[in-house]
Amino acid sequence: MTTDMPARMLRLLSLLQTRREWSGHELAERLGVTGRTVRRDIDRLRALGYPVEATTGHAGGYRLASGTAMPPLLLDDDEAVAVAVALRTAAGGLGGIEETALRALVKLEQVLPARLRGQVGALQEATSTIAWESRGPRVDAATLTVLAAACRDHEIVTFDYTTRDGTPARRRVEPHSLVASGGLWYLLAYDTDRDDWRIYRLDRLTQPSPTGRRVPPRALPDPGPDPAAYVAAKIATAPVRYRxxxxxxxxxxxxxxxxxxxxxxxxxxxxxxxxxxxxxxxxxxxxxxxxxxxxxxxxxxxxxxxxxxxxxxxxxxxxxxxxxxx
Structure with a gap:
Protein backbone atom coordinates (compact mmCIF):
# COMPACT_ATOMS: atom_id res chain seq x y z
CA MET A 1 0.00 0.00 0.00
CA THR A 2 1.31 3.48 -0.94
CA THR A 3 0.79 5.68 2.10
CA ASP A 4 2.95 8.63 0.97
CA MET A 5 0.45 10.87 -0.79
CA PRO A 6 2.88 12.67 -3.21
CA ALA A 7 4.47 9.34 -4.19
CA ARG A 8 1.02 7.79 -4.65
CA MET A 9 -0.10 10.64 -6.91
CA LEU A 10 3.03 10.31 -9.04
CA ARG A 11 2.34 6.59 -9.33
CA LEU A 12 -1.29 7.32 -10.25
CA LEU A 13 -0.19 9.80 -12.92
CA SER A 14 2.27 7.30 -14.32
CA LEU A 15 -0.46 4.66 -14.59
CA LEU A 16 -2.81 7.07 -16.37
CA GLN A 17 -0.10 7.84 -18.91
CA THR A 18 0.60 4.19 -19.72
CA ARG A 19 -2.88 3.12 -20.78
CA ARG A 20 -5.85 4.66 -22.53
CA GLU A 21 -8.32 3.95 -19.72
CA TRP A 22 -8.36 2.51 -16.20
CA SER A 23 -11.28 1.48 -14.04
CA GLY A 24 -11.42 2.88 -10.55
CA HIS A 25 -11.16 -0.66 -9.17
CA GLU A 26 -7.97 -1.38 -11.15
CA LEU A 27 -6.34 1.83 -9.97
CA ALA A 28 -7.26 1.12 -6.37
CA GLU A 29 -5.72 -2.36 -6.61
CA ARG A 30 -2.53 -1.10 -8.22
CA LEU A 31 -2.10 1.60 -5.59
CA GLY A 32 -3.28 -0.48 -2.63
CA VAL A 33 -5.88 2.08 -1.57
CA THR A 34 -9.65 2.43 -1.52
CA GLY A 35 -11.77 3.70 -4.37
CA ARG A 36 -12.53 6.80 -2.31
CA THR A 37 -8.81 7.59 -2.06
CA VAL A 38 -8.46 7.16 -5.82
CA ARG A 39 -11.28 9.65 -6.40
CA ARG A 40 -9.63 12.17 -4.07
CA ASP A 41 -6.27 11.77 -5.82
CA ILE A 42 -7.94 12.22 -9.19
CA ASP A 43 -9.42 15.50 -7.93
CA ARG A 44 -5.95 16.59 -6.77
CA LEU A 45 -4.49 15.87 -10.23
CA ARG A 46 -7.26 17.91 -11.84
CA ALA A 47 -6.49 20.80 -9.49
CA LEU A 48 -2.86 20.65 -10.69
CA GLY A 49 -3.97 20.99 -14.32
CA TYR A 50 -4.09 17.36 -15.45
CA PRO A 51 -7.26 16.80 -17.54
CA VAL A 52 -8.43 13.49 -16.06
CA GLU A 53 -11.82 12.50 -17.47
CA ALA A 54 -14.30 10.15 -15.84
CA THR A 55 -15.60 7.54 -18.29
CA THR A 56 -18.98 5.87 -18.39
CA GLY A 57 -19.62 2.16 -18.70
CA HIS A 58 -20.16 -0.95 -16.64
CA ALA A 59 -17.79 0.04 -13.84
CA GLY A 60 -16.75 3.53 -14.88
CA GLY A 61 -13.17 4.61 -15.03
CA TYR A 62 -10.65 7.34 -15.74
CA ARG A 63 -8.47 8.47 -18.61
CA LEU A 64 -5.96 11.24 -19.19
CA ALA A 65 -7.28 13.50 -21.95
CA SER A 66 -5.76 16.40 -23.86
CA GLY A 67 -6.13 19.75 -22.15
CA THR A 68 -5.80 23.46 -22.83
CA ALA A 69 -2.33 23.56 -21.23
CA MET A 70 0.62 21.19 -21.11
CA PRO A 71 1.10 19.77 -17.60
CA PRO A 72 4.34 18.01 -16.59
CA LEU A 73 4.87 14.51 -18.02
CA LEU A 74 6.37 11.49 -16.36
CA LEU A 75 8.90 9.60 -18.47
CA ASP A 76 10.58 6.31 -17.68
CA ASP A 77 14.34 5.96 -18.30
CA ASP A 78 14.07 4.67 -21.86
CA GLU A 79 11.54 7.34 -22.82
CA ALA A 80 13.67 10.12 -21.31
CA VAL A 81 16.75 8.97 -23.24
CA ALA A 82 14.78 8.70 -26.49
CA VAL A 83 13.28 12.18 -26.11
CA ALA A 84 16.63 13.76 -25.21
CA VAL A 85 18.37 12.24 -28.24
CA ALA A 86 15.52 13.34 -30.53
CA LEU A 87 15.65 16.87 -29.16
CA ARG A 88 19.43 17.01 -29.56
CA THR A 89 19.06 15.97 -33.20
CA ALA A 90 16.33 18.55 -33.82
CA ALA A 91 18.21 21.32 -32.04
CA GLY A 92 21.31 20.61 -34.09
CA GLY A 93 19.75 21.38 -37.42
CA LEU A 94 16.20 20.20 -38.09
CA GLY A 95 14.80 23.15 -40.00
CA GLY A 96 12.03 25.19 -38.44
CA ILE A 97 12.03 23.86 -34.88
CA GLU A 98 15.64 24.29 -33.74
CA GLU A 99 14.93 26.95 -31.11
CA THR A 100 11.82 25.20 -29.77
CA ALA A 101 13.68 21.90 -29.52
CA LEU A 102 16.55 23.63 -27.76
CA ARG A 103 14.29 25.15 -25.10
CA ALA A 104 12.72 21.75 -24.44
CA LEU A 105 16.14 20.07 -24.36
CA VAL A 106 17.48 22.50 -21.76
CA LYS A 107 14.49 21.81 -19.51
CA LEU A 108 14.83 18.05 -19.88
CA GLU A 109 18.58 17.83 -19.38
CA GLN A 110 18.33 20.01 -16.27
CA VAL A 111 16.42 17.23 -14.49
CA LEU A 112 17.92 14.23 -16.28
CA PRO A 113 19.72 11.89 -13.84
CA ALA A 114 23.47 11.55 -14.32
CA ARG A 115 23.15 7.87 -15.24
CA LEU A 116 20.87 8.80 -18.14
CA ARG A 117 23.04 11.68 -19.38
CA GLY A 118 25.75 9.14 -20.09
CA GLN A 119 23.34 7.01 -22.10
CA VAL A 120 22.16 10.02 -24.08
CA GLY A 121 25.73 11.06 -24.87
CA ALA A 122 26.76 7.55 -25.91
CA LEU A 123 23.74 7.10 -28.17
CA GLN A 124 24.23 10.52 -29.72
CA GLU A 125 27.89 9.77 -30.48
CA ALA A 126 26.98 6.45 -32.07
CA THR A 127 24.23 7.96 -34.24
CA SER A 128 24.72 9.71 -37.56
CA THR A 129 22.16 11.72 -39.51
CA ILE A 130 22.09 12.40 -43.23
CA ALA A 131 21.16 16.07 -43.60
CA TRP A 132 19.67 16.08 -47.08
CA GLU A 133 18.92 19.79 -47.18
CA SER A 134 21.39 21.22 -44.70
CA ARG A 135 21.84 24.95 -45.24
CA GLY A 136 24.74 25.43 -42.90
CA PRO A 137 27.23 23.67 -40.66
CA ARG A 138 25.68 21.50 -37.96
CA VAL A 139 26.24 22.55 -34.37
CA ASP A 140 27.00 20.19 -31.51
CA ALA A 141 23.86 19.82 -29.42
CA ALA A 142 25.88 19.72 -26.19
CA THR A 143 27.31 23.15 -27.06
CA LEU A 144 23.80 24.44 -27.69
CA THR A 145 22.45 23.20 -24.37
CA VAL A 146 25.40 24.55 -22.35
CA LEU A 147 25.04 28.00 -23.91
CA ALA A 148 21.24 28.00 -23.72
CA ALA A 149 21.38 27.20 -20.00
CA ALA A 150 23.97 29.96 -19.51
CA CYS A 151 21.70 32.45 -21.32
CA ARG A 152 18.79 31.44 -19.12
CA ASP A 153 20.80 31.64 -15.89
CA HIS A 154 22.85 34.74 -16.86
CA GLU A 155 26.03 32.77 -16.14
CA ILE A 156 29.41 33.83 -17.51
CA VAL A 157 31.01 31.28 -19.84
CA THR A 158 34.40 30.90 -21.49
CA PHE A 159 35.11 29.20 -24.81
CA ASP A 160 37.60 28.81 -27.62
CA TYR A 161 36.73 30.71 -30.78
CA THR A 162 38.08 30.83 -34.33
CA THR A 163 37.79 34.32 -35.78
CA ARG A 164 36.77 35.12 -39.33
CA ASP A 165 40.41 35.15 -40.51
CA GLY A 166 41.12 31.79 -38.86
CA THR A 167 42.88 33.07 -35.74
CA PRO A 168 42.23 31.04 -32.56
CA ALA A 169 41.16 33.04 -29.51
CA ARG A 170 39.80 32.59 -26.00
CA ARG A 171 36.63 34.44 -25.02
CA ARG A 172 34.88 35.24 -21.73
CA VAL A 173 31.32 36.50 -22.12
CA GLU A 174 27.96 37.12 -20.50
CA PRO A 175 25.57 35.15 -22.77
CA HIS A 176 22.33 36.87 -23.70
CA SER A 177 20.58 34.87 -26.44
CA LEU A 178 20.96 32.19 -29.08
CA VAL A 179 19.66 33.07 -32.55
CA ALA A 180 19.20 30.72 -35.51
CA SER A 181 19.33 32.29 -38.97
CA GLY A 182 20.21 31.18 -42.48
CA GLY A 183 21.28 27.70 -41.42
CA LEU A 184 23.63 29.10 -38.77
CA TRP A 185 23.47 29.51 -35.00
CA TYR A 186 24.71 32.72 -33.34
CA LEU A 187 25.47 33.55 -29.72
CA LEU A 188 24.69 37.12 -28.74
CA ALA A 189 26.79 37.99 -25.69
CA TYR A 190 28.56 40.78 -23.83
CA ASP A 191 32.33 40.30 -24.08
CA THR A 192 33.75 41.23 -20.68
CA ASP A 193 37.32 41.67 -21.99
CA ARG A 194 36.29 44.00 -24.82
CA ASP A 195 33.56 45.70 -22.79
CA ASP A 196 31.16 45.49 -25.73
CA TRP A 197 28.46 43.34 -27.34
CA ARG A 198 29.62 40.63 -29.74
CA ILE A 199 28.03 38.01 -32.01
CA TYR A 200 29.68 34.58 -32.27
CA ARG A 201 29.00 31.83 -34.80
CA LEU A 202 28.53 28.55 -32.96
CA ASP A 203 30.21 26.48 -35.65
CA ARG A 204 33.42 28.39 -34.79
CA LEU A 205 32.95 27.97 -31.04
CA THR A 206 34.26 25.02 -29.00
CA GLN A 207 34.70 23.98 -25.38
CA PRO A 208 32.08 26.25 -23.74
CA SER A 209 32.63 26.17 -19.97
CA PRO A 210 30.27 27.71 -17.39
CA THR A 211 32.18 29.59 -14.71
CA GLY A 212 29.56 29.35 -11.97
CA ARG A 213 29.41 33.15 -11.75
CA ARG A 214 26.00 34.68 -12.38
CA VAL A 215 25.50 38.34 -13.23
CA PRO A 216 22.47 40.64 -13.61
CA PRO A 217 21.07 40.59 -17.17
CA ARG A 218 22.16 43.42 -19.45
CA ALA A 219 19.76 45.34 -21.68
CA LEU A 220 20.53 45.28 -25.38
CA PRO A 221 21.48 48.60 -26.98
CA ASP A 222 19.76 49.83 -30.14
CA PRO A 223 18.17 48.20 -32.08
CA GLY A 224 17.17 46.11 -29.01
CA PRO A 225 15.40 44.57 -27.20
CA ASP A 226 14.65 41.82 -29.77
CA PRO A 227 17.77 39.59 -29.99
CA ALA A 228 16.90 38.28 -33.46
CA ALA A 229 16.44 41.81 -34.84
CA TYR A 230 19.68 42.92 -33.18
CA VAL A 231 21.67 40.03 -34.66
CA ALA A 232 20.12 40.47 -38.11
CA ALA A 233 20.93 44.18 -38.16
CA LYS A 234 24.52 43.64 -37.05
CA ILE A 235 25.20 40.78 -39.47
CA ALA A 236 23.70 42.74 -42.36
CA THR A 237 26.16 45.59 -41.77
CA ALA A 238 29.16 43.54 -40.64
CA PRO A 239 32.27 43.56 -42.84
CA VAL A 240 32.72 40.49 -45.01
CA ARG A 241 35.58 39.22 -47.13
CA TYR A 242 33.75 39.12 -50.49
CA ARG A 243 31.13 41.54 -51.81
Whole structure:
Protein backbone atom coordinates (compact mmCIF):
# COMPACT_ATOMS: atom_id res chain seq x y z
CA MET A 1 0.00 0.00 0.00
CA THR A 2 1.31 3.48 -0.94
CA THR A 3 0.79 5.68 2.10
CA ASP A 4 2.95 8.63 0.97
CA MET A 5 0.45 10.87 -0.79
CA PRO A 6 2.88 12.67 -3.21
CA ALA A 7 4.47 9.34 -4.19
CA ARG A 8 1.02 7.79 -4.65
CA MET A 9 -0.10 10.64 -6.91
CA LEU A 10 3.03 10.31 -9.04
CA ARG A 11 2.34 6.59 -9.33
CA LEU A 12 -1.29 7.32 -10.25
CA LEU A 13 -0.19 9.80 -12.92
CA SER A 14 2.27 7.30 -14.32
CA LEU A 15 -0.46 4.66 -14.59
CA LEU A 16 -2.81 7.07 -16.37
CA GLN A 17 -0.10 7.84 -18.91
CA THR A 18 0.60 4.19 -19.72
CA ARG A 19 -2.88 3.12 -20.78
CA ARG A 20 -5.85 4.66 -22.53
CA GLU A 21 -8.32 3.95 -19.72
CA TRP A 22 -8.36 2.51 -16.20
CA SER A 23 -11.28 1.48 -14.04
CA GLY A 24 -11.42 2.88 -10.55
CA HIS A 25 -11.16 -0.66 -9.17
CA GLU A 26 -7.97 -1.38 -11.15
CA LEU A 27 -6.34 1.83 -9.97
CA ALA A 28 -7.26 1.12 -6.37
CA GLU A 29 -5.72 -2.36 -6.61
CA ARG A 30 -2.53 -1.10 -8.22
CA LEU A 31 -2.10 1.60 -5.59
CA GLY A 32 -3.28 -0.48 -2.63
CA VAL A 33 -5.88 2.08 -1.57
CA THR A 34 -9.65 2.43 -1.52
CA GLY A 35 -11.77 3.70 -4.37
CA ARG A 36 -12.53 6.80 -2.31
CA THR A 37 -8.81 7.59 -2.06
CA VAL A 38 -8.46 7.16 -5.82
CA ARG A 39 -11.28 9.65 -6.40
CA ARG A 40 -9.63 12.17 -4.07
CA ASP A 41 -6.27 11.77 -5.82
CA ILE A 42 -7.94 12.22 -9.19
CA ASP A 43 -9.42 15.50 -7.93
CA ARG A 44 -5.95 16.59 -6.77
CA LEU A 45 -4.49 15.87 -10.23
CA ARG A 46 -7.26 17.91 -11.84
CA ALA A 47 -6.49 20.80 -9.49
CA LEU A 48 -2.86 20.65 -10.69
CA GLY A 49 -3.97 20.99 -14.32
CA TYR A 50 -4.09 17.36 -15.45
CA PRO A 51 -7.26 16.80 -17.54
CA VAL A 52 -8.43 13.49 -16.06
CA GLU A 53 -11.82 12.50 -17.47
CA ALA A 54 -14.30 10.15 -15.84
CA THR A 55 -15.60 7.54 -18.29
CA THR A 56 -18.98 5.87 -18.39
CA GLY A 57 -19.62 2.16 -18.70
CA HIS A 58 -20.16 -0.95 -16.64
CA ALA A 59 -17.79 0.04 -13.84
CA GLY A 60 -16.75 3.53 -14.88
CA GLY A 61 -13.17 4.61 -15.03
CA TYR A 62 -10.65 7.34 -15.74
CA ARG A 63 -8.47 8.47 -18.61
CA LEU A 64 -5.96 11.24 -19.19
CA ALA A 65 -7.28 13.50 -21.95
CA SER A 66 -5.76 16.40 -23.86
CA GLY A 67 -6.13 19.75 -22.15
CA THR A 68 -5.80 23.46 -22.83
CA ALA A 69 -2.33 23.56 -21.23
CA MET A 70 0.62 21.19 -21.11
CA PRO A 71 1.10 19.77 -17.60
CA PRO A 72 4.34 18.01 -16.59
CA LEU A 73 4.87 14.51 -18.02
CA LEU A 74 6.37 11.49 -16.36
CA LEU A 75 8.90 9.60 -18.47
CA ASP A 76 10.58 6.31 -17.68
CA ASP A 77 14.34 5.96 -18.30
CA ASP A 78 14.07 4.67 -21.86
CA GLU A 79 11.54 7.34 -22.82
CA ALA A 80 13.67 10.12 -21.31
CA VAL A 81 16.75 8.97 -23.24
CA ALA A 82 14.78 8.70 -26.49
CA VAL A 83 13.28 12.18 -26.11
CA ALA A 84 16.63 13.76 -25.21
CA VAL A 85 18.37 12.24 -28.24
CA ALA A 86 15.52 13.34 -30.53
CA LEU A 87 15.65 16.87 -29.16
CA ARG A 88 19.43 17.01 -29.56
CA THR A 89 19.06 15.97 -33.20
CA ALA A 90 16.33 18.55 -33.82
CA ALA A 91 18.21 21.32 -32.04
CA GLY A 92 21.31 20.61 -34.09
CA GLY A 93 19.75 21.38 -37.42
CA LEU A 94 16.20 20.20 -38.09
CA GLY A 95 14.80 23.15 -40.00
CA GLY A 96 12.03 25.19 -38.44
CA ILE A 97 12.03 23.86 -34.88
CA GLU A 98 15.64 24.29 -33.74
CA GLU A 99 14.93 26.95 -31.11
CA THR A 100 11.82 25.20 -29.77
CA ALA A 101 13.68 21.90 -29.52
CA LEU A 102 16.55 23.63 -27.76
CA ARG A 103 14.29 25.15 -25.10
CA ALA A 104 12.72 21.75 -24.44
CA LEU A 105 16.14 20.07 -24.36
CA VAL A 106 17.48 22.50 -21.76
CA LYS A 107 14.49 21.81 -19.51
CA LEU A 108 14.83 18.05 -19.88
CA GLU A 109 18.58 17.83 -19.38
CA GLN A 110 18.33 20.01 -16.27
CA VAL A 111 16.42 17.23 -14.49
CA LEU A 112 17.92 14.23 -16.28
CA PRO A 113 19.72 11.89 -13.84
CA ALA A 114 23.47 11.55 -14.32
CA ARG A 115 23.15 7.87 -15.24
CA LEU A 116 20.87 8.80 -18.14
CA ARG A 117 23.04 11.68 -19.38
CA GLY A 118 25.75 9.14 -20.09
CA GLN A 119 23.34 7.01 -22.10
CA VAL A 120 22.16 10.02 -24.08
CA GLY A 121 25.73 11.06 -24.87
CA ALA A 122 26.76 7.55 -25.91
CA LEU A 123 23.74 7.10 -28.17
CA GLN A 124 24.23 10.52 -29.72
CA GLU A 125 27.89 9.77 -30.48
CA ALA A 126 26.98 6.45 -32.07
CA THR A 127 24.23 7.96 -34.24
CA SER A 128 24.72 9.71 -37.56
CA THR A 129 22.16 11.72 -39.51
CA ILE A 130 22.09 12.40 -43.23
CA ALA A 131 21.16 16.07 -43.60
CA TRP A 132 19.67 16.08 -47.08
CA GLU A 133 18.92 19.79 -47.18
CA SER A 134 21.39 21.22 -44.70
CA ARG A 135 21.84 24.95 -45.24
CA GLY A 136 24.74 25.43 -42.90
CA PRO A 137 27.23 23.67 -40.66
CA ARG A 138 25.68 21.50 -37.96
CA VAL A 139 26.24 22.55 -34.37
CA ASP A 140 27.00 20.19 -31.51
CA ALA A 141 23.86 19.82 -29.42
CA ALA A 142 25.88 19.72 -26.19
CA THR A 143 27.31 23.15 -27.06
CA LEU A 144 23.80 24.44 -27.69
CA THR A 145 22.45 23.20 -24.37
CA VAL A 146 25.40 24.55 -22.35
CA LEU A 147 25.04 28.00 -23.91
CA ALA A 148 21.24 28.00 -23.72
CA ALA A 149 21.38 27.20 -20.00
CA ALA A 150 23.97 29.96 -19.51
CA CYS A 151 21.70 32.45 -21.32
CA ARG A 152 18.79 31.44 -19.12
CA ASP A 153 20.80 31.64 -15.89
CA HIS A 154 22.85 34.74 -16.86
CA GLU A 155 26.03 32.77 -16.14
CA ILE A 156 29.41 33.83 -17.51
CA VAL A 157 31.01 31.28 -19.84
CA THR A 158 34.40 30.90 -21.49
CA PHE A 159 35.11 29.20 -24.81
CA ASP A 160 37.60 28.81 -27.62
CA TYR A 161 36.73 30.71 -30.78
CA THR A 162 38.08 30.83 -34.33
CA THR A 163 37.79 34.32 -35.78
CA ARG A 164 36.77 35.12 -39.33
CA ASP A 165 40.41 35.15 -40.51
CA GLY A 166 41.12 31.79 -38.86
CA THR A 167 42.88 33.07 -35.74
CA PRO A 168 42.23 31.04 -32.56
CA ALA A 169 41.16 33.04 -29.51
CA ARG A 170 39.80 32.59 -26.00
CA ARG A 171 36.63 34.44 -25.02
CA ARG A 172 34.88 35.24 -21.73
CA VAL A 173 31.32 36.50 -22.12
CA GLU A 174 27.96 37.12 -20.50
CA PRO A 175 25.57 35.15 -22.77
CA HIS A 176 22.33 36.87 -23.70
CA SER A 177 20.58 34.87 -26.44
CA LEU A 178 20.96 32.19 -29.08
CA VAL A 179 19.66 33.07 -32.55
CA ALA A 180 19.20 30.72 -35.51
CA SER A 181 19.33 32.29 -38.97
CA GLY A 182 20.21 31.18 -42.48
CA GLY A 183 21.28 27.70 -41.42
CA LEU A 184 23.63 29.10 -38.77
CA TRP A 185 23.47 29.51 -35.00
CA TYR A 186 24.71 32.72 -33.34
CA LEU A 187 25.47 33.55 -29.72
CA LEU A 188 24.69 37.12 -28.74
CA ALA A 189 26.79 37.99 -25.69
CA TYR A 190 28.56 40.78 -23.83
CA ASP A 191 32.33 40.30 -24.08
CA THR A 192 33.75 41.23 -20.68
CA ASP A 193 37.32 41.67 -21.99
CA ARG A 194 36.29 44.00 -24.82
CA ASP A 195 33.56 45.70 -22.79
CA ASP A 196 31.16 45.49 -25.73
CA TRP A 197 28.46 43.34 -27.34
CA ARG A 198 29.62 40.63 -29.74
CA ILE A 199 28.03 38.01 -32.01
CA TYR A 200 29.68 34.58 -32.27
CA ARG A 201 29.00 31.83 -34.80
CA LEU A 202 28.53 28.55 -32.96
CA ASP A 203 30.21 26.48 -35.65
CA ARG A 204 33.42 28.39 -34.79
CA LEU A 205 32.95 27.97 -31.04
CA THR A 206 34.26 25.02 -29.00
CA GLN A 207 34.70 23.98 -25.38
CA PRO A 208 32.08 26.25 -23.74
CA SER A 209 32.63 26.17 -19.97
CA PRO A 210 30.27 27.71 -17.39
CA THR A 211 32.18 29.59 -14.71
CA GLY A 212 29.56 29.35 -11.97
CA ARG A 213 29.41 33.15 -11.75
CA ARG A 214 26.00 34.68 -12.38
CA VAL A 215 25.50 38.34 -13.23
CA PRO A 216 22.47 40.64 -13.61
CA PRO A 217 21.07 40.59 -17.17
CA ARG A 218 22.16 43.42 -19.45
CA ALA A 219 19.76 45.34 -21.68
CA LEU A 220 20.53 45.28 -25.38
CA PRO A 221 21.48 48.60 -26.98
CA ASP A 222 19.76 49.83 -30.14
CA PRO A 223 18.17 48.20 -32.08
CA GLY A 224 17.17 46.11 -29.01
CA PRO A 225 15.40 44.57 -27.20
CA ASP A 226 14.65 41.82 -29.77
CA PRO A 227 17.77 39.59 -29.99
CA ALA A 228 16.90 38.28 -33.46
CA ALA A 229 16.44 41.81 -34.84
CA TYR A 230 19.68 42.92 -33.18
CA VAL A 231 21.67 40.03 -34.66
CA ALA A 232 20.12 40.47 -38.11
CA ALA A 233 20.93 44.18 -38.16
CA LYS A 234 24.52 43.64 -37.05
CA ILE A 235 25.20 40.78 -39.47
CA ALA A 236 23.70 42.74 -42.36
CA THR A 237 26.16 45.59 -41.77
CA ALA A 238 29.16 43.54 -40.64
CA PRO A 239 32.27 43.56 -42.84
CA VAL A 240 32.72 40.49 -45.01
CA ARG A 241 35.58 39.22 -47.13
CA TYR A 242 33.75 39.12 -50.49
CA ARG A 243 31.13 41.54 -51.81
CA UNK A 244 28.31 40.41 -54.12
CA UNK A 245 25.02 42.23 -54.72
CA UNK A 246 22.45 40.89 -57.18
CA UNK A 247 19.55 42.69 -58.86
CA UNK A 248 17.00 39.90 -59.15
CA UNK A 249 14.03 39.80 -61.52
CA UNK A 250 11.60 38.46 -58.92
CA UNK A 251 9.64 39.89 -56.02
CA UNK A 252 11.32 40.29 -52.64
CA UNK A 253 8.69 38.04 -51.01
CA UNK A 254 9.33 35.19 -53.44
CA UNK A 255 13.09 35.42 -52.87
CA UNK A 256 12.67 35.38 -49.08
CA UNK A 257 10.62 32.20 -49.44
CA UNK A 258 13.30 30.25 -51.28
CA UNK A 259 16.65 31.54 -50.09
CA UNK A 260 18.43 31.63 -46.74
CA UNK A 261 19.76 35.14 -47.31
CA UNK A 262 19.04 37.41 -44.37
CA UNK A 263 15.76 39.26 -44.70
CA UNK A 264 17.51 42.59 -44.10
CA UNK A 265 19.66 41.91 -47.18
CA UNK A 266 16.67 41.54 -49.50
CA UNK A 267 15.22 44.89 -50.55
CA UNK A 268 12.39 45.43 -53.07
CA UNK A 269 12.93 47.79 -55.98
CA UNK A 270 9.39 47.32 -57.30
CA UNK A 271 6.77 44.57 -57.34
CA UNK A 272 8.84 42.33 -59.63
CA UNK A 273 12.44 43.26 -58.83
CA UNK A 274 14.63 43.30 -55.72
CA UNK A 275 18.24 43.50 -54.65
CA UNK A 276 19.90 40.70 -52.68
CA UNK A 277 23.15 41.28 -50.84
CA UNK A 278 24.87 37.89 -51.07
CA UNK A 279 28.18 39.08 -49.61
CA UNK A 280 29.93 36.52 -47.41
CA UNK A 281 33.25 35.35 -46.04
CA UNK A 282 33.43 32.34 -48.36
CA UNK A 283 33.02 32.09 -52.13
CA UNK A 284 31.00 28.82 -52.08
CA UNK A 285 28.40 30.41 -49.79
CA UNK A 286 27.90 33.25 -52.26
CA UNK A 287 27.50 30.74 -55.08
CA UNK A 288 24.96 28.74 -53.04
CA UNK A 289 22.92 31.84 -52.27
CA UNK A 290 22.87 32.88 -55.93
CA UNK A 291 21.86 29.39 -57.04
CA UNK A 292 18.94 29.44 -54.59
CA UNK A 293 17.54 32.62 -56.16
CA UNK A 294 16.09 30.53 -59.03
CA UNK A 295 15.55 33.68 -61.11
CA UNK A 296 17.39 35.85 -63.63
CA UNK A 297 19.70 38.45 -62.10
CA UNK A 298 22.58 40.82 -62.77
CA UNK A 299 25.52 40.86 -60.41
CA UNK A 300 27.84 43.52 -59.01
CA UNK A 301 30.65 41.64 -57.23
CA UNK A 302 34.33 41.56 -56.38
CA UNK A 303 36.67 40.11 -59.04
CA UNK A 304 37.35 37.05 -56.87
CA UNK A 305 33.63 36.30 -56.75
CA UNK A 306 33.26 36.58 -60.53
CA UNK A 307 36.29 34.36 -61.10
CA UNK A 308 34.91 31.71 -58.75
CA UNK A 309 31.48 31.78 -60.45
CA UNK A 310 33.03 31.52 -63.94
CA UNK A 311 35.17 28.56 -62.85
CA UNK A 312 32.16 26.85 -61.29
CA UNK A 313 30.06 27.50 -64.40
CA UNK A 314 32.74 26.04 -66.72
CA UNK A 315 32.95 22.91 -64.60
CA UNK A 316 29.18 22.56 -64.62
CA UNK A 317 28.95 23.01 -68.39
CA UNK A 318 31.79 20.55 -68.94
CA UNK A 319 30.07 17.99 -66.71
CA UNK A 320 26.76 18.49 -68.50
CA UNK A 321 28.42 18.20 -71.91
CA UNK A 322 30.28 15.01 -71.03
CA UNK A 323 27.17 13.26 -69.77
CA UNK A 324 25.69 10.34 -71.68
CA UNK A 325 23.26 11.18 -74.50
CA UNK A 326 20.34 9.16 -75.87
Missing amino acids: AVAIVHASADSIRARTWALADRIRPLDENTCTVDCSADTLPRIAQTLAALDADYTLDADPAVLTHLRTTARRTLHAAGSGSRD
